[in-house]
Structures are given as structure tokens and as C-alpha cells.
Amino acid sequence: MRAAWARWLGLGAWLAPLLFFAIVPVAVLLLRGTGAHGEAGLSWLASETGALGNTLGISAGAAVLALVLGTPLSLLLFRTDLPLRGAFTVLFTLPSAIPAFIWGMGWLSLASPRAGYLNRLLGEGAFDIYGPAGIAFVEGLSGLPLVLLAGAAALRRVDPALEEAARVCGASPVRALLTTTLPLALPSLLSGTVMVFLMAASSFGVPYLLGISASPPTRVLTTRIYELVLLGGDVGLARAAALATALLLLTPLALVATWALGSSGRVRLSAGKGMASRPFPLGRARGPALAVVGVVCGVLVLLPLGAILLTSLQRSFGAELAWRELTLAHWSGVLLEPRTLRATGRSLLLAAGAGGLVCLLGLAAAVLQRGFRRLGAGVEALAVWPYAVPGTVVALALLLAFSRDLRFILLERVAFVLALAHTPWLLLIAYAAKYLALGARNSAEALAQIDPSLAEAARVSGAGPVRAFVDAPLPLLRPALTVAFVLAFLACATEITMSVLLVPAGSEVLGTLLFELQSYADPAAAAVLACAFVALVVVGQAVLALVGRRGVEAR
Amino acid sequence: MAALTLTDVFKSYGATPVVRGLSLDVREGELVSLLGPSGCGKTTTLRMLAGLEHPDSGVIRIGGETVAGPGVRMPPERRGLGMVFQSYAVWPHRSVEQNVAYPLTLRRLPKAEVASRVKEALRWVRLEALATRRPHELSGGQLQRVALARALVAGPRVLLLDEPLSNLDAALREELRAEIATLRARLGTTMVFVTHDQGEALALSDRIAVMNRGVIEQVDAPERLYREPATPFVAGFVGGANVLPGRVRDGAFHTAQGDASFPLPPGTLGPDGPCTLVVRPEDLELGGEGTLLPLSARLFLGHAAEYRFPVGGTLLRVVGPPREVRAGEVLPVRIWKAKLFPAG
Numbered sequence: 001m002r003a004a005w006a007r008w009l010g011l012g013a014w015l016a017p018l019l020f021f022a023i024v025p026v027a028v029l030l031l032r033g034t035g036a037h038g039e040a041g042l043s044w045l046a047s048e049t050g051a052l053g054n055t056l057g058i059s060a061g062a063a064v065l066a067l068v069l070g071t072p073l074s075l076l077l078f079r080t081d082l083p084l085r086g087a088f089t090v091l092f093t094l095p096s097a098i099p100a101f102i103w104g105m106g107w108l109s110l111a112s113p114r115a116g117y118l119n120r121l122l123g124e125g126a127f128d129i130y131g132p133a134g135i136a137f138v139e140g141l142s143g144l145p146l147v148l149l150a151g152a153a154a155l156r157r158v159d160p161a162l163e164e165a166a167r168v169c170g171a172s173p174v175r176a177l178l179t180t181t182l183p184l185a186l187p188s189l190l191s192g193t194v195m196v197f198l199m200a201a202s203s204f205g206v207p208y209l210l211g212i213s214a215s216p217p218t219r220v221l222t223t224r225i226y227e228l229v230l231l232g233g234d235v236g237l238a239r240a241a242a243l244a245t246a247l248l249l250l251t252p253l254a255l256v257a258t259w260a261l262g263s264s265g266r267v268r269l270s271a272g273k274g275m276a277s278r279p280f281p282l283g284r285a286r287g288p289a290l291a292v293v294g295v296v297c298g299v300l301v302l303l304p305l306g307a308i309l310l311t312s313l314q315r316s317f318g319a320e321l322a323w324r325e326l327t328l329a330h331w332s333g334v335l336l337e338p339r340t341l342r343a344t345g346r347s348l349l350l351a352a353g354a355g356g357l358v359c360l361l362g363l364a365a366a367v368l369q370r371g372f373r374r375l376g377a378g379v380e381a382l383a384v385w386p387y388a389v390p391g392t393v394v395a396l397a398l399l400l401a402f403s404r405d406l407r408f409i410l411l412e413r414v415a416f417v418l419a420l421a422h423t424p425w426l427l428l429i430a431y432a433a434k435y436l437a438l439g440a441r442n443s444a445e446a447l448a449q450i451d452p453s454l455a456e457a458a459r460v461s462g463a464g465p466v467r468a469f470v471d472a473p474l475p476l477l478r479p480a481l482t483v484a485f486v487l488a489f490l491a492c493a494t495e496i497t498m499s500v501l502l503v504p505a506g507s508e509v510l511g512t513l514l515f516e517l518q519s520y521a522d523p524a525a526a527a528v529l530a531c532a533f534v535a536l537v538v539v540g541q542a543v544l545a546l547v548g549r550r551g552v553e554a555r
Numbered sequence: 556m557a558a559l560t561l562t563d564v565f566k567s568y569g570a571t572p573v574v575r576g577l578s579l580d581v582r583e584g585e586l587v588s589l590l591g592p593s594g595c596g597k598t599t600t601l602r603m604l605a606g607l608e609h610p611d612s613g614v615i616r617i618g619g620e621t622v623a624g625p626g627v628r629m630p631p632e633r634r635g636l637g638m639v640f641q642s643y644a645v646w647p648h649r650s651v652e653q654n655v656a657y658p659l660t661l662r663r664l665p666k667a668e669v670a671s672r673v674k675e676a677l678r679w680v681r682l683e684a685l686a687t688r689r690p691h692e693l694s695g696g697q698l699q700r701v702a703l704a705r706a707l708v709a710g711p712r713v714l715l716l717d718e719p720l721s722n723l724d725a726a727l728r729e730e731l732r733a734e735i736a737t738l739r740a741r742l743g744t745t746m747v748f749v750t751h752d753q754g755e756a757l758a759l760s761d762r763i764a765v766m767n768r769g770v771i772e773q774v775d776a777p778e779r780l781y782r783e784p785a786t787p788f789v790a791g792f793v794g795g796a797n798v799l800p801g802r803v804r805d806g807a808f809h810t811a812q813g814d815a816s817f818p819l820p821p822g823t824l825g826p827d828g829p830c831t832l833v834v835r836p837e838d839l840e841l842g843g844e845g846t847l848l849p850l851s852a853r854l855f856l857g858h859a860a861e862y863r864f865p866v867g868g869t870l871l872r873v874v875g876p877p878r879e880v881r882a883g884e885v886l887p888v889r890i891w892k893a894k895l896f897p898a899g
Contacts (some may be wrong), residue, residue: 458763459632460632461705462709
């Protein structure tokens, strides 16, 4: 019975930190937010209907935009013989790899009412990115990849024979596409859309950037929580907890909606082997389609990034657009400044630490999930749920739970104090908890591909349980763990939302530095840092592509 | 001396009993097959021998040493066995020779000895030329030979084979079956072979243990098993016999459904009462004064034909010389040799 005993011990060792550092804090926040502590709880919401309405409206707008753009784009990219569709796919998935805050900066450079480049070219006041519409626009664009990827997965699974059957029945190619393939892919596209809604509702950076300084200011739940936390005091924190609870309640609703859409869609898609569907020939429409997709891609993806680059090179934002006004002064100024270097060091260290924890705890979750069979689903759910919780809520929960030092007494003698408030450890915990899902999902999927007999063969050959795991499945999990590490590393190194709430005074990280430079100091310096973020993301994505290719070759 | 003993072994998964009171002795150097349909508990039995599963009760001894029993639970790595899996389980991240060397490396043998024993093991399975290849460059048959070399390289007390031929195509299966027989003759290793294919079991084994629903119905040498099945199940599974429940009355067999009766040939008479009739397809013939039955299908087999008649809730199969008959025709069927088992 030793093995069974060890299994439960493992579960306990995995569960304890998760319970202590994530589940209990969020539960306490929920209790506070609903007024179980004798505070006014959700009744605070009455005075915050504006923020709640803005969150719902902006998120809905973003979701609709992502669906409207994403549906035709996913058909064009994944179902037709559009030229350069591989390159377009990479470019159109960039928006979710780069933090939304940076896209907000890009659009601010392009379309701020007076100094924006577009307004200066097309006449002042042509565009105004401030306010609810602008926020929804930027959120919708940065959520676009969620719809595209959902569409790609669905379109790959639709049996091409269904479309061919429609052709044989007399439908034109376009009609067959629109009446068979599109309806079959729609549930997946819609579930991607729900994810965009959720992402937009939990977004903090963009509504802060484009909402707070709008006139009149546009406040959403996340930015209100931030303001209330800055306000501080019991009242501020109690109100923040109430708003966070309201925000948290959106998550299960959205997840239920996704699940319902997903399960209704799955029934109708062919579950068979991946069929190589023949791309739909565009014929004479190929040229015009390429032009349209190219322009859309240029405007939505390349233009904002170009605007940031230009801002970083201009002597001052708003200056005349001329070659002699360009300078590298901001670049050398920002990149060599000790403040930047310190923040970079801290961020990379935290991201590496969090990435390591994500891999370790994620791998443990995958192993436990397999070891416990029925309980395994619960383990997976526990590992994945923080990913769906808005960063603002995670940060606030940790802030409240660890605002005071916790004193533990062991054996009546040995006492130790857990003083996490105002330390970078709280950031590490927040990062690791939030992105644990990346480690758990990647290792669970990889482990499911590995036949248990590989480890059993090692056992029979004479290896103990640990040695057998290290020798047989672990080397095969390495690509998946590398992917999880890189994804978590990138997410943590560029994280803004949780960082601005949790970072202790005087120990900035890259995310908070970018946030401060953009909001208070100078846009040019922020633009330099944003360019560095983009470069980091591009390098990370290249590593992922390389790992992916090598993984395929090894098989 | 018994190389391996299972005594009254029970195992269930949750509420489902899988192995119910199984006892078996395997002698030194013997090859015993566990034969049965899927879900009969044969693989679970093998996994309990390997230590990958633990019996709920009962005792397992290997080479006189108790490896599983009350208070004893020896982990697989200490049992000194070799095992070949249906899925090959050749580690994809190691080369052929690294795979084969693994059990020796764990035993901390000197490098030179590891190298020479790996070489020898690869020679046994005729893979010397592929020593440095990676598993993804090999065919299924080659992979299973790597698994065989890996299982044998450290000189296991017993070699366990879990449906090792099931994932291979017919020609390869034949080839690898011969290879296993040759290796056994050369090395004299005790082997336990799990299979659902009676042809494989009959060709390879010294003795076959036929399993059904978690118990062994009969353990015997292949020929004896075929000639003298101890139970209707063994007759049906090993000999492909027709098994019909019913009763004997007035020198004739009546099906339980009452839809047909067959006069019994002399020598098969049993006492009147409920029983099970076991008759091989080739021990039935069409023609004469047989029982009239409607033909449902005729399958051409080349040297003969199989005729099927829906009777007694199953399909009665008759094998005889090919004849021009059509489905739906009513034909006389006569038993000329059969065996009766008391119902139970």
C-alpha cells in the first residue's frame, strides 16, 4: 500500500501551496466582496453602475469586432489558397502575443486627437482613440487571434466531403462554403468570441491608457479597482473587493457559455482523423483578396507597431514629421539607464523563477492527474482556473491576504513570520499561480501522448519509480515543458496588470516601468521600451517555432 | 523446481473482479501461454507477475521467493524479469543499443561488459547492423525485436510477453513467432506468453492455460487441450467447436430453444437431462437423414466450405466439401462425433 500512500502525499504537497497562495486568498476576497464580513459588499456596486456598464459594453464591442473580423479572415487564411497565408497567419496572431497595452500605445500614437500621426495626416480630429469606442477597438484587435485560432481548429476538423456533397447537390463553391463549412465552424468561432469578451473584461492596461484621460473619463471595473486600491483604507479595499467579485462572476458565466457552444459544436464536426482538406481555389478573386487582407494586416498590425517605432525615434512626440527630427537619443537613454537595467534584471529573474515554478507544478499536476484517474479532472481544474481569473482580481486577492504579516507557530517554540507584503515574492506567487495553466495543460497533453508501457518497461528493466520516470517519460516531455516555460516566461516578463498592483515601491519590473513611462513621463521613452518588449516576444516566438519543428522531427 | 507459482490470486478493479482465484505453476525453462478472449484477466495476471499491479489476495512466487503476498510487495525493478509489451515500449529518445543497454546500466555493470552483452543480445535478434539507429527509423517487427533483446539482455529469471505479436502484420507475426521459439531453444529462458490467438498459443507453448472470466478453465499441453477440452468454453475457444446448450432425451439432443433436435451418434450417449453439446464444425456433415435446417450463409474457404445454420440461439457452423447451395435452402445436418458436458 506504499504506492497509494505516496500518491496522496504527492497530492498534498502539490495542493498545499496552491491552496495557501491562490485558492484561499481568492475565496477570502469573494467573501469580503459579497459582504460576508459585515461590510456593505456588493451593495457598493450601486454606486459603480457606470464602471460595470462600461466593462460590459466595451467587452461586448470588442467581442463583436473580433468575430466580424475573425470569421472572414479565418475562412480566407485557413480554407482558401490565398497567397502568403502562412505569413499572414503569423502576423495576425501577433496581437495576442504582444501585451494589449502596447497596442494601445500604438493606437494612441496614431489616433490621439491632436498629436496622432493619422490625425496630422488627415486633418485634426479625424480620429479619437480615447473613450469606450477606442478601448473596444483596441481590445477587439488584440483578441482577434483567439477567434482566428478557434476558427482554424474548427475548419481543420470539418470533413471536406460535407462541402463536396453540397457541390454535388448543385451549390456553387461559395455557396457550399457559406452553407456547410461556415455553419459547422461557427460554434468554435463563437466560443473564441466569448474568450475575447472575457479577456476584454479583465483587461486593465488599455482601459487605463485610453479611458482615464478621456474626457469625460471612461472607467471600467479593473481601472476602478486600481483607483480604489491606490485610495487605500478599509473603505477603498472593501469597495475594490466588491468590484473584483463582480468581475470574477463574469468568468464562470463566460466559461459556461464557451462550454455550451463548444459541446454543441463538437457533435457536428467529424471526429475522425485530421483530413487534409483541399484549399478552396480563389481563382480570379485571388489578387483582390490578397490586396484586401494585405491592407487589413498592414493597418491593424504593422501600422501601430510602426507608429511606436516612429515615436521612439522622434525628438519629441508631436514634433514635425521630418528626417532631421529623428534621433536615437531615447534609445540610448532608456536602454542604458540604471533604472531600466534594474527593472530588466528583476523581470527576467522573476519570469524565469515563475516559469520554473509553472513547469514544476504543471508537470506535477499532469502526473497527479494521470495517477488519480477520476480525481484527476479536479486536479486539472484547480491548476487551470487561475488562468481564467482576471489578473486584477488575483493581484487584489494576494494584496488583501498578505497585507499583514502572518505568524506561524510550530511546536509551541519555533515561530516564523511570513512577511510577503511589499516584497517581490508576492509578484512571483501571482505570476506562477496565474500561468500555472500553461505548464499543466502542456504537460498533460504531452503526457497523454506517451504510452504508460514506456515507464513500465523501465520498471521491469530494474529502475525504481523515480528513476523510471526520469529515464522514460521525462525526456519525451522536454519539448512540451520548454514550450510551457517560454510561454510563461514571456507572459511574466511583459505582465502589467498584476504588476502595477503588487510591485513594491522602489523595485519596479519591466511592466510597471512601461506603465509609468507611458502614463506619467514621456511617450518616447515608453515607445523604446515597448519596442524592446516586441523584440522579446518575437525572439520567444521564434524559439517556440524552433522547438515545435524539432518536436515534429523527433517523431 | 517451479520457476513461478501463483496461488489463489484475486484482483479486482473497483467493483469489477478481473482475476478470481487463479493458481498456476510454471516449471523452469517452460513456456506457458495464458490464452483467452479480451477481458479474461490474462494481461492483468501478467502485470501482477511483473509487479505492475498488486493482487488483492493470494501469493506469487518467483524462483521460490515470494514477490507478492500478505505483507510482501516487491516492486517490479527488484523482480529480475524481462517484459515485452504489445506496444513495443521502445524508448524513442534512445538508440537501439541504448535501449538494449538500459537494464545492464541499471545493474552498474562495467562499460566493456555492457557493450559486449548488448552486442550479443542484438545478435540473438539479428539487429547488429541497426545498433545505432533511432527507433523512428525501424519497422514494427524490428522494434519488437529490440524490445525482445532488451528484455533478455540481463538474463531474466522469467520473460513475460504481453501479446507481443498483435501489432504486427501476418507475415511478420509468423517470422517473429519462429524467432521467439529459436531464442527459447537457445537460451532456455522460462517464458509466460499472453495471447488471444489460439494458433499462436498452440504453436509456441509447452502448456496453455485457457482463461475465461478471471479463472483458468484448463491447463494442458496444446495437443491434449485440443483433443480433450475439459469445458465447453475451452472446446469453443481453442478448437473452434460449436457449443449448444440443451438437454438429452431418448438418445437425441434437443436445443434449449426447442428449435431443433439431433440424434446422437453411438458412444456419445449420456444420461438424460440438461447438458451442453460440443461439436466441431468438421464433425458435422450435410446430407443423409440429418436434421433439416435452413442455411443462412455459405463461406467458401478454398479447400472446403463453411455452412451456417441459425439454431439454438447461435450459428451452427458445419465445414465440409464445397457444394452448390444457396442461403435459404433447407439442408439435412447430421452429427457424427460430439461431446456432452453436464450443464453447470
